Amino acid sequence: MDFSAFSSQFLVGLSRAMILFVVCAGLSFVLGVLRVPNIAHGSLYMIGAFAAFTIAKIVGGSVGFWIALIGAPLFVALISLIAERAVFCHLYQREHLMLLLFTFAISLILGDLVKIVWGAEYRTVATPPLLRGSVSLLGGSLPRYNLFLIVIGPLVAIALWVFTNKTKIGKISRAAAVDREMVGVLGINVSWVFAMAFVIGCSLAGLGGALIAPTVNITLGMDHSLIIEAFLIVTIGGLGNMWGALAGSLIFGVTQSLGILIWPQFAIVFPYVAVVIILLLRPKGLLKSVW
């Protein structure tokens, strides 16, 4: 195995990990603040990808993708706000198993709604001209778009960190995660804090969907394959811990792409094996869980 193949596989894995991270950070945020294991997160990711397709098609041209990158998360945020206000806000006191099945029901409904709105065909989004072609890096070559993803991932991580640690509303949401009643007693409208945390988490799913749109065929069923990976990543990282989500995504993405070098047919087995090993060694996840 030569070094250039290794490093380009590693970088591809890194960029895949970054998309996983953007989605998982949202899932982890919702898990941490609201304690909702949100299976519908995968569907929102799929909706983000389809919305990016539609927006890029309507706007057209080279700016289409950039508008889609902003518009798709906003669209997903709108959907999640409606869902939160309509049903979720009545259910936070239920046990986790019920919430899990409930969000599964939401994901079934959203999956079929996507089928009604966008149909069952494959959709693709063109890569913007600025990000076409490839660059050589660390002795291997990497598509420019993947480099863009590698940059976006840490930006999202920093933005989320600043939000939860430096802004007032982020601090309130962290406090509400620990002791909801106490925060309510202090005269803060906890219900709206939760709604906002939910919307922020979900819009990250939409952003992830928009980011992956140019690299894959957008299709029905992409929600189900992603959400299970996302849940495993969040679990091995430590439920509700954003840095854990980052570590989990890196492990998941990099083991998969390096697995291609070792055993192409069963490359996808490697991340699952990694998850099993981590859960056996550290049952509560790599980093501290907020649960």
Place this chain on the structure above:
Amino acid sequence: MFKEIIRSKWFGFSLGLVFLLLILPFFFPRFYVYILALIYVTSLLAMSLNMVVGHGGLFQFHHGVFYGVAAYTIALMLKKTSLPLWTGFIAGPILAAIIGLVIGWFCVRLSRLYFGMLQISLGSLIWVIAFRWYSFTGGDDGIPGIPMPPILSSLKNSYYFILIIFVICLIFMYMILKSPFGSTLQAIRDNPQRCEAIGINVRRYQLIAIVMATFFAGIAGVLFVVLERSVFTELLFWTLSLEIFIMILLGGWFTFAGPILGAAMIVALRTFVGIFTEYWTLILGVVLILLILFLPEGVMGYFQEKFKLRIREAGKGDN
């Protein structure tokens, strides 16, 4: 043990129902006989899951994998080997139970949501292998056209075969859950700490329950192959596992027969809604949401509660 079953208040009703189901194929068209058989297979699967979820309190999130493993085992044995036919029928459930033992051995170390997540990752590992090992399992084409012994070749015969096995399994499950073992399992569900304190080996009990449940799931998998004569990777995918979860929730998971009702409702819904619209999962989602909002104990649980309440009220009236 048998005496208890005969004395149970539902015994007469169940006997009548089984008799009715035995004569149904003579009056019903083929399609309905097939649907009924599918309901038995799915019910058996749902009941096996309920052994660990409703009665054991474990987050068995990837139960479908054991069903799928047994189905694949018998399919591969009948298709690719020339071993005697009955060996496949036995090997399916046994292999499912062995995999249940291995996965369960790892999972019982963790608690609740972590248990479920580890099981999903181990189960997905099996799914991925079946999905990618094209030369052995047929990948996402699955294995169509599995040869069946001549005695099971007609639908009516396989209906009877499935019904008989289903009833035998139900009797065994009832006996297990009413035995001291079953009571201990339910005690562990309600208060694991206290059970540990009085010297019960909680993990061992849970592991035994998982192995039993996976064995029954394996039987369901074999019966599925008898009915469908094909296997595909969807049997091993996690969405099926959650669908079974919905069934036991729908029927009522703290009741014995609830999962049968839930499975029958889901299979009927899928079949008859599926005729009118391709968006049947949308309907399923709406049903599930209404269920969680208004009937969290399930249909059977709801009626059981009502029934008990009425008896209690009647008792009060007498005084």
